[in-house]
Amino acid sequence: MTERLVVNPIECDGHGACAELLPEMITLDEWGYPIVDGRPVPPALDRDARAAVSACPTLALRLLRS
Template structure:
């Protein structure tokens, strides 16, 4: 897979709201893993602002809509 030049959008995790319920990690497995306490862990080490490729936008929108804690926002750059 070739490297994306620019992310299509950024998925922002509000850590004060996140409770590690794991829905986003199921929907975006290629971007998010889970740490030993269940909280989402960006595979590229990007912390709380996870860059997304265009192909991941739809899954990210689902994650935003389904997050039980409303902890996610999608930002177009």
Template sequence: MRIKVHPGLCEGHGVCRRFAPSIYQLDAEGYLDLHLLDVPPGLERDAVTGADACPARAISILRQAAERELVPTDTPRRES
């Protein structure tokens, strides 16, 4: 999972940091100090909680797609 911060939307409320201080680092002016970050394993829930708490909606959660596409078992197969 990754988080993406939209710098133009961040208003410096710092609410995200209250829920996930190890993920959301703020700069000296109180704005998020990152643009794209891979969330460390085990901190996904905190990342989502912090993003959901953002009143400016400046944080997006990017979930990684599966590495391979699964084919449904009821899909007819063509004979070669």
């Protein structure tokens, strides 16, 4: 089972917590909104990905099974 990070851009307000917790897969654009790597989350980053998801204040970041 692989999981991918998906951001709901409508909910996202650009708090930026996710990029601090998972810089390997999430960077912020020049307006502070996340650019998310849509590839499957490697096992080594699984914990950080979960932390990033739960840190999102607007519930915009999710891990979707693919």
